[in-house]
Amino acid sequence: MASARSSRTLRLALRQASAPRVQQRTFISAVNSASRPAVKQAAVSSFVQQARGVKTVDFAGDKEKVYERDDWPRDKLLEYFKNDTLALIGYGSQGHGQGLNLRDNGLNVIVGVRKNGASWKEAEQDGWVAGTNLFDIDEAIGKGTIIMNLLSDAAQSETWPHIKPMLTKGKTLYFSHGFSPVFKAQTGVEVPKDIDVILVAPKGSGRTVRTLFREGRGINSSFAVFQDVTGKADEKAQALGVAIGSGYLYKTTFEKEVHSDLYGERGCLMGGIHGMFLAQYEVLRENGHSPSEAFNETVEEATQSLYPLIGQNGMDYMYAACSTTARRGAIDWSKKFKDTLKPVFEELYDSVKTGKETQRTMEYAGRKDYREAFEKEMEEIREMEIWRAGKAVRSLRPENA
Numbered sequence: 001m002a003s004a005r006s007s008r009t010l011r012l013a014l015r016q017a018s019a020p021r022v023q024q025r026t027f028i029s030a031v032n033s034a035s036r037p038a039v040k041q042a043a044v045s046s047f048v049q050q051a052r053g054v055k056t057v058d059f060a061g062d063k064e065k066v067y068e069r070d071d072w073p074r075d076k077l078l079e080y081f082k083n084d085t086l087a088l089i090g091y092g093s094q095g096h097g098q099g100l101n102l103r104d105n106g107l108n109v110i111v112g113v114r115k116n117g118a119s120w121k122e123a124e125q126d127g128w129v130a131g132t133n134l135f136d137i138d139e140a141i142g143k144g145t146i147i148m149n150l151l152s153d154a155a156q157s158e159t160w161p162h163i164k165p166m167l168t169k170g171k172t173l174y175f176s177h178g179f180s181p182v183f184k185a186q187t188g189v190e191v192p193k194d195i196d197v198i199l200v201a202p203k204g205s206g207r208t209v210r211t212l213f214r215e216g217r218g219i220n221s222s223f224a225v226f227q228d229v230t231g232k233a234d235e236k237a238q239a240l241g242v243a244i245g246s247g248y249l250y251k252t253t254f255e256k257e258v259h260s261d262l263y264g265e266r267g268c269l270m271g272g273i274h275g276m277f278l279a280q281y282e283v284l285r286e287n288g289h290s291p292s293e294a295f296n297e298t299v300e301e302a303t304q305s306l307y308p309l310i311g312q313n314g315m316d317y318m319y320a321a322c323s324t325t326a327r328r329g330a331i332d333w334s335k336k337f338k339d340t341l342k343p344v345f346e347e348l349y350d351s352v353k354t355g356k357e358t359q360r361t362m363e364y365a366g367r368k369d370y371r372e373a374f375e376k377e378m379e380e381i382r383e384m385e386i387w388r389a390g391k392a393v394r395s396l397r398p399e400n401a
Contacts, residue, residue: 055067055068064250064251065250066249066250067223067249067250067251068247068248068249069218069242069246069247069248071238071242072238072239072242072243074105074106076239077105077106077107077242077243078106078107080239081107081108081146081239081243083145084107084108084145084146085108085109085110085143085144085145085146086102086107086108086109086110086144086145086146086148087109087110087112087140087141087143087144087145087146087147087148088102088109088110088111088112088140088148088150089112089113089137089140089141089147089148089149089150089151089163090112090113090119090149090150090151090152090155091111091113091119091120091122091123091150092119092150092151092152092206093205093206093207094150094202094205094209095111095119095150095206096122096126096206096207096210097202097205097206097207097208097209097210097213097244097245098148098150098209098244098245099111099123099126099128100210101209101210101213101243101244101245102243102244103133104213105243107243109133110134110140110143110144111123111128111133111134111135111140112135112136112137112138112139112140112141112144113134113136114136114137115136120134137159137163138166141163141167142166144171145170145171145172146171146172146174146236146240147167147171147172147173147174148174148176149163149173149174149175149180152365153177153179153180153187153361153362153365154361154362154365154366156179156180156187156189157180157187157189157362160180160187160188160189161188164190164192167191167192167195168195169192169194169195170195171195172195172196172197172198172233172236173191173192173195173196173197173198174197174199174200174240175197175198175199175254176199176200177199177201177257177258177261178199178201178224178226178253178254178255178257178258178261179258179261179262179358181197181226181254182254182255182258183258183355183358185355186355186358186359186362187358187362191226191227193227195227195229196225196227196228196229196230196232196233196236197225197227197233198223198224198225198226198233198236198237198240199222199223199224199225199226199254199257200221200223200237200240200241200244200249201222201223201224201252201257201261202220202221202244202245202246203219203220203221203222204219209245210245212245212247217247218245218246218247218248219245219246219247220246220247220248220250221241221244221246221248221249221250222249222250222251222252222257223237223238223240223241223249223251223252224237224251224252224253224254224256224257225237226254258352259352259353262352262357262358263348263349263352266348266352266357267345267348272345277298277299277386278384278386281294281295281298281299281385281386284297284298285385291385291386291388291389292389292392292393294386294389295389295390295393296393298386299386299390299393300390300393304397306318309321319331
């Protein structure tokens, strides 16, 4: 976006889009809200049928059920889980976010981690008390009725031979990623046949899960059932999804969750977007543009102005909010990018589905020098000119002045 006028227009539209709104507490009310000033609203979510416990939403012609947190108010959650002890194994990003939300919701949750390790100390700093709701992994699993395995994918594989015998009949096994049981040939995670196995996958980091919960909003999550022994696995997953801080949930399968997750984070969510940032920045620099200009035109305007605008109101809104010059060029070139990149995305999805990405992950995470190798890669990224320039640009933001 080269024109100052279009930049000002976009920032004004973003401020309008970010203004406080009413009745956005639930997903359905957000679907129904008419909040697109000066732009004709697309008929994407025209069909909404509301009944207690069932919301059918028209997603661009495909009707799906959506489950809201209003279906599971706090009193109902407390009653539903009154006889359960939720044993949260692992205290990384998701463990931290989900665990604190469960605790704040009043559920009987305990944390299981390696005693006196880094995660143990972090848990203590967050108010978990040794011997009360903080235990080593074996003791936590023994006390738990719902075992929430939130260890890293590699750690789940490594610890599975020890953990599996403790998952006795009557317990429920919970994941937040379908990785381990879906790719069992690589991970070795073959679940017991006599327990419920469920999944709730928040669409964001554990820190975001926690932040949105504290803001009274709630993250969107998927849920799935891998194995239903009791006949109650489906509703148990829904209830847990709300209890950990979800605003709304949609149903999927373990396979689809892990395929879409690995595919997305390698594509538009992280890998693909980083690659596009680097390519655009490098071409600008090679054509004589300064680091500050190259970064502002590549990353800063995208993340601070345009992407939030898309998130608030959609791509059509952003196009309508910018200049004719910007709009015409963006629409034309989007087709070229799509045609060029689609074969790459097809290759990526095939690599995920066939397990090649899983094998690569397991081999890399299993290296003895994994942490050192990862830190070396992070240092290389930190030292790239684009991100060093970005650090300087961010320091100039009003909130950092």
